[in-house]
Amino acid sequence: xxxxxTPHRHPLCLEIIEEFQKCHLEHPIGKFFGECTExxxxxxxxxRQEKAVKRKVNFERSKKxxxxxxxxxxxxxxxx
Numbered sequence: 001x002x003x004x005x006t007p008h009r010h011p012l013c014l015e016i017i018e019e020f021q022k023c024h025l026e027h028p029i030g031k032f033f034g035e036c037t038e039x040x041x042x043x044x045x046x047x048r049q050e051k052a053v054k055r056k057v058n059f060e061r062s063k064k065x066x067x068x069x070x071x072x073x074x075x076x077x078x079x080x
Contacts, residue, residue, distance in 0.1 A: 002043060012053070013046035 003009070005017045020043050023036035030036070 012050045
C-alpha cells in the first residue's frame with residue numbers, strides 16, 4: 001500500500017507517479033495481474049528515499065531548535 005499519489009506531496013517521485021498512473025489507465029485489468037508491478041517497486045523505493053531525505057531535514061531542524069532552546073534556558077537561569 002502506498003500513500004496518496006498527490007504530485008504536490010511527492011515532488012521527488014513525480015515522474016514515477018505519472019508513469020504508474022498512466023500504466024493503470026492503459027491496463028485497467030492487467031494492473032491486477034502484475035502489469036504495473038515494476039513501476040510499483042520503483043515508486044516504493046522512491047518514497048523510501050524521499051522519506052529518508054525528509055527525516056534528515058527534520059532532524060537537522062530539530063537540532064537547531066534544541067540548541068536555540070538551550071541558549072534561551074541558559075539566559076533565563078543567568079538572569080534569575
